[in-house]
Amino acid sequence: MKFGVVVFPGSNCDRDMYDALKYDLKQEVVMLWHKDKELPGFTTDDCIVLPGGFSYGDYLRCGAIARFSPLMQAVIDFANKGGKVLGVCNGFQILCESGLLPGALLRNANQQFVCKNVFIKGEEGKALKIPVAHGEGRYYADKATLRQLESDNQIIYRYCDADGNITDAANPNGATDNIAGICNANRNVFGMMPHPERACSEVLGNTDGRRVFKTLLIKNLQLTAEPVLA
Amino acid sequence: MTYTVQIKVMPLKELLDPQGKAVMGGLQNLGIKNVEDVRIGKNITLQIDAASAEEAKQLAEEASKKLLANPVMEYFEVSVN
Numbered sequence: 001m002k003f004g005v006v007v008f009p010g011s012n013c014d015r016d017m018y019d020a021l022k023y024d025l026k027q028e029v030v031m032l033w034h035k036d037k038e039l040p041g042f043t044t045d046d047c048i049v050l051p052g053g054f055s056y057g058d059y060l061r062c063g064a065i066a067r068f069s070p071l072m073q074a075v076i077d078f079a080n081k082g083g084k085v086l087g088v089c090n091g092f093q094i095l096c097e098s099g100l101l102p103g104a105l106l107r108n109a110n111q112q113f114v115c116k117n118v119f120i121k122g123e124e125g126k127a128l129k130i131p132v133a134h135g136e137g138r139y140y141a142d143k144a145t146l147r148q149l150e151s152d153n154q155i156i157y158r159y160c161d162a163d164g165n166i167t168d169a170a171n172p173n174g175a176t177d178n179i180a181g182i183c184n185a186n187r188n189v190f191g192m193m194p195h196p197e198r199a200c201s202e203v204l205g206n207t208d209g210r211r212v213f214k215t216l217l218i219k220n221l222q223l224t225a226e227p228v229l230a
Numbered sequence: 231m232t233y234t235v236q237i238k239v240m241p242l243k244e245l246l247d248p249q250g251k252a253v254m255g256g257l258q259n260l261g262i263k264n265v266e267d268v269r270i271g272k273n274i275t276l277q278i279d280a281a282s283a284e285e286a287k288q289l290a291e292e293a294s295k296k297l298l299a300n301p302v303m304e305y306f307e308v309s310v311n
Contacts, residue, residue: 061300068297097300104302106241111248140245140303174246 002028004042005049006075008066009034013052013089017197021049024200025213034069039078047084047217048075050091052133052195062105062136063093076100085189086216089134092181092191100189101182102149103141108134109174117206118172119164120157120180120194124215127164128208130194132172137193139175139182149182156216157181157192190216233278233286238307239299240271274298283310 003021007014014031021029032039032048034055039048056065066072072094079085079100087095095101108114113135119127141149149155157180161170171178173193181192192212199209241247250268257265276293280286290308299306 060298064297064300096302104300106245106303107248109246109248111252142302 002030002042002046003049004030004032004039004046005051006032006034006071007051008053008055008069010055010057011051011053011090013195013197016195017049017051017088020197020200020209020213024207024210032071034066034071037070037074039071039074039083042078042083044078044081044083047086048078050075050085050087050094051197052089052091055090055094058090058136061097063090063095063097066090066094067097072098079184079189082186082188084217087189087191088195088197089132089137089193092193093136095189095191101184101191102145103139103182105134105136105193106138106140107136108138108172110172114172116172118180118194119160119162119170120192121160121164121166122157122181122212122215124211125164126211127160127162128211129162129199129206130196130208130212131198132194134173134193137173137175139179139193141176146176148185149179150177152185154183154185154187155179155181156183156190157194157212231279233280233283234311235276235278235286235290236309236311237274237276237290237294237298238271238309239274239294239304240306241269241304243305245303271304286310 005017021027093105115133117131158166158178159171159180160166166178183190196209196212199206247269249270254268278286287310294306
């Protein structure tokens with residue numbers, strides 16, 4: 001299994017993602033250019049990562065233009081064939097705009113760009129400290145979609161406090177039901193607003209991001225190579 | 231001929247519009263009272279070469295559905311001048 005990190009004009013977390021996967025998680029990673037039309041050498045066992053940033057300047061809507069970039073057509077085909085895709089922050093927005101994930105990311109309810117550590121809780125049940133940095137991260141979907149996400153267990157992370165309690169106070173952007181990340185029904189496409197790649201290195205003082213990659217990628221994506229975990 | 235088409239894109243009525251809320255606070259600080267709500271959207275102008283106004287409108291609606299508006303969070307209205 002290998003990773004491909006897509007670089008769009010305006011991506012700014014692509015190198016962080018590359019470094020975290022390569023040096024902290026000891027995975028094979030290649031950078032991919034948005035103008036390419038194919039994913040050469042990638043099989044559905046591999047994982048394409050859409051990194052954070054401000055692709056195409058967030059013009060029109062976050063992720064709206066990136067969706068039509070040449071490489072995204074290949075990524076959408078890849079995902080529809082069962083290939084693994086992870087989108088973080090702007091990558092999550094692109095996945096929603098592409099229709100690979102349901103719902104949308106709206107402007108934060110508190111009218112602020114929020115850049116801080118938050119806690120999130122997934123199926124592991126333990127609160128993980130992961131940074132967020134976004135102005136448009138308020139997850140929204142209509143009621144029918146939310147019911148579907150809930151019943152299919154597609155909500156992979158919710159914002160919580162340090163003790164794992166899911167409260168309004170722990171919700172940094174007003175996301176519906178404290179939703180921080182979701183996956184598709186086939187469980188091969190994942191999107192989340194928090195940045196696990198910023199919390200994978202000991203020198204950064206936080207390695208909770210490795211738990212995110214471990215849970216998402218090893219368990220759900222059946223990662224073959226066991227990453228080195230502290 | 232070339233038609234000028236205006237597309238109004240607005241956040242869905244049931245959704246909170248934080249941008250509108252911030253501007254509403256600004257208006258109140260300015261002393262402009264009696265404003266009960268502010269909502270902010272986009273106005274997009276297209277110059278469309280089409281055989282008729284109806285065709286221009288159809289093209290603008292297609293563009294809006296596919297790219298200019300996201301139906302999950304926005305609605306749009308097209309008018310041909």
